[in-house]
Amino acid sequence: MSLLTLAHGSAFYGATQALFDVSLDIEQGEVLALMGRNGMGKSTTVKSICRMLPLASGELRFNGRDIRTLASHKVARLGVGLVPEGRRCFRTLSVRENLQATARPGDWSQNSVTDLFPRLGERLGQSAASLSGGEQQMLAIARALMTNPQLLILDEATEGLAPLVRQEIWAVVARLKQRTGLAIIVVDKSLKELSNIADRAVVLERGTSVWAGAMNDLDEQIVGRYLGV
Amino acid sequence: MKRAWVANVALICMLPVVAIWASMADEPFIITLATKVAILALAGVGLNMALGQGGLVSLGHAAFFGIGGYAMGILASHAQSYTPLLEWPMLIEGSNSMPVIWLLALVSSGLAALVIGALSLRTNGVYFIMITLAFGQMFYYFSISWPAYGGEDGLAIYMRNGFPGLNTLVPLHFFGLAFAVLLVALALATLIGRSPFGLALNAARQSSERVETAGIRPYRLQLTVFVLSGMVTGLAGALFADLNRFVSPSMFSWQTSGEIMVFVILGGVARLCGPLAGAALFILLEQLLGGISDYWHIFLGALLLLIILFARGGVMGLIAGPGERAHV
Numbered sequence: 001m002s003l004l005t006l007a008h009g010s011a012f013y014g015a016t017q018a019l020f021d022v023s024l025d026i027e028q029g030e031v032l033a034l035m036g037r038n039g040m041g042k043s044t045t046v047k048s049i050c051r052m053l054p055l056a057s058g059e060l061r062f063n064g065r066d067i068r069t070l071a072s073h074k075v076a077r078l079g080v081g082l083v084p085e086g087r088r089c090f091r092t093l094s095v096r097e098n099l100q101a102t103a104r105p106g107d108w109s110q111n112s113v114t115d116l117f118p119r120l121g122e123r124l125g126q127s128a129a130s131l132s133g134g135e136q137q138m139l140a141i142a143r144a145l146m147t148n149p150q151l152l153i154l155d156e157a158t159e160g161l162a163p164l165v166r167q168e169i170w171a172v173v174a175r176l177k178q179r180t181g182l183a184i185i186v187v188d189k190s191l192k193e194l195s196n197i198a199d200r201a202v203v204l205e206r207g208t209s210v211w212a213g214a215m216n217d218l219d220e221q222i223v224g225r226y227l228g229v
Numbered sequence: 230m231k232r233a234w235v236a237n238v239a240l241i242c243m244l245p246v247v248a249i250w251a252s253m254a255d256e257p258f259i260i261t262l263a264t265k266v267a268i269l270a271l272a273g274v275g276l277n278m279a280l281g282q283g284g285l286v287s288l289g290h291a292a293f294f295g296i297g298g299y300a301m302g303i304l305a306s307h308a309q310s311y312t313p314l315l316e317w318p319m320l321i322e323g324s325n326s327m328p329v330i331w332l333l334a335l336v337s338s339g340l341a342a343l344v345i346g347a348l349s350l351r352t353n354g355v356y357f358i359m360i361t362l363a364f365g366q367m368f369y370y371f372s373i374s375w376p377a378y379g380g381e382d383g384l385a386i387y388m389r390n391g392f393p394g395l396n397t398l399v400p401l402h403f404f405g406l407a408f409a410v411l412l413v414a415l416a417l418a419t420l421i422g423r424s425p426f427g428l429a430l431n432a433a434r435q436s437s438e439r440v441e442t443a444g445i446r447p448y449r450l451q452l453t454v455f456v457l458s459g460m461v462t463g464l465a466g467a468l469f470a471d472l473n474r475f476v477s478p479s480m481f482s483w484q485t486s487g488e489i490m491v492f493v494i495l496g497g498v499a500r501l502c503g504p505l506a507g508a509a510l511f512i513l514l515e516q517l518l519g520g521i522s523d524y525w526h527i528f529l530g531a532l533l534l535l536i537i538l539f540a541r542g543g544v545m546g547l548i549a550g551p552g553e554r555a556h557v
Binding site for chain 2: 050052071072073074076077081082084088090091092093097098100101102103104143144147
């Protein structure tokens with residue numbers, strides 16, 4: 001049984017339909033790349049999974065449970081952790097407070113996330129607003145891990161970061177994959193890095209999933225047609 | 230952080246120093262003013278919990294202040310007239326005991342805050358402000374039309390209520406009591422600010438959506454802090470009524486809500502001692518400028534404008550610097 005299943009999902013922003021027919025599923029311990037050009041519905045799909053945007057139709061299951069009508073905080077409590085687009089930290093809180101504010105009991109603790117991100121460990125007392133962009137992104141990932149999720153969703157986690165910091169983030173995702181049984185959905189445009197990390201990919205085009213398969217099967221034709229690379 | 234800590238301690242110590250000096254110099258009026266500062270600061274600490282920590286701009290906190298005041302007035306008036314408050318289904322007598330009055334003030338203002346918060350927290354922004362204001366005005370007009378407890382004229386209480394071990398008629402004793410309650414409220418605000426609950430509340434103030442995707446329902450956090458805030462403001466109302474030995478519908482008025490908010494903004498929103506600094510400055514201006522002109526509020530307005538434009542952290546922001554965050 002899949003950890004998460006979204007089947008034939010459609011969603012609207014007001015009167016405007018943003019998702020038409022999106023399907024994806026992910027197993028425990030798997031990394032799934034959610035790909036597509038800008039404005040194709042990747043972040044909207046993430047919002048629908050996290051119940052920040054209601055699904056108009058389709059099926060949404062987590063661990064076999066129908067979560068289509070659950071409130072966003074209840075979905076998070078079931079084990080869906082989100083690292084939102086744009087390095088969203090709580091700016092007036094310190095790094096330590098950011099980690100504690102939304103922490104839930106489980107394997108991930110302040111010590112284990114600072115082992116993963118030693119730079120955060122050095123800045124525990126520092127205000128989140130004073131961190132660099134890369135450090136804020138690390139904090140956003142650490143904060144999501146502190147909720148002890150079964151599924152981690154990284155929405156454009158490397159966007160706008162310096163190449164070295166991007167590499168650091170990708171290395172952390174690879175480590176999470178190797179060392180934990182965490183399922184990870186990565187929304188990103190970095191085909192090369194995703195090819196190294198992701199097991200499978202789903203490609204979106206105008207709010208519809210047009211291709212799904214193993215990452216190795218993503219050929220040049222698909223890439224050229226849907227990803228504009 | 231150290232600067233903020235020193236500023237807070239200095240400000241807190243200043244109030245009893247003034248009261249003790251006034252007692253030695255036989256200036257009971259100044260002790261009364263210091264007591265008034267402590268009580269109004271307590272009301273401000275209550276509002277600051279909702280406003281500073283929760284980001285809830287309530288213009289209806291006079292409702293809780295008035296409920297606390299009337300809790301005192303109703304219990305004390307029945308005690309002084311030797312008539313029971315309730316005869317059926319059980320006999321409930323009035324009371325002159327401050328702990329009993331405070332308990333009723335806390336419970337009744339807490340219950341009112343629960344109902345008002347449960348309804349108004351379903352909205353936000355300007356709608357939240359208007360709904361809280363509307364609730365405050367509802368209580369105001371209800372108190373005016375309640376002749377059993379004085380209606381528009383209010384209720385005079387002839388004797389100050391008692392507290393075990395103290396002579397509350399001695400101004401310094403009553404000041405000590407009000408100041409001790411203020412210290413407890415400041416400690417509570419600090420504890421809340423540092424607790425996981427307070428951190429999550431602070432996070433929800435910045436983005437309720439992000440907190441929700443972390444598995445926390447902001448509504449519950451905000452309702453909890455709104456109730457605590459209402460209870461602290463209610464307790465201030467009971468003490469204020471005891472200080473004046475008088476309760477009137479004006480305690481419920483929107484002007485009272487505005488004044489409590491002015492203390493917080495003058496002193497510094499989300500600053501631990503902001504309400505204390507604001508209340509002290511307000512009373513100081515009232516005494517200094519009130520003697521010169523009846524229209525001293527014009528100067529207060531100008532000062533408020535300057536603080537909003539040039540010192541967003543209020544007086545405490547100027548003293549402690551921009552680094553101090555809420556209740557740390």
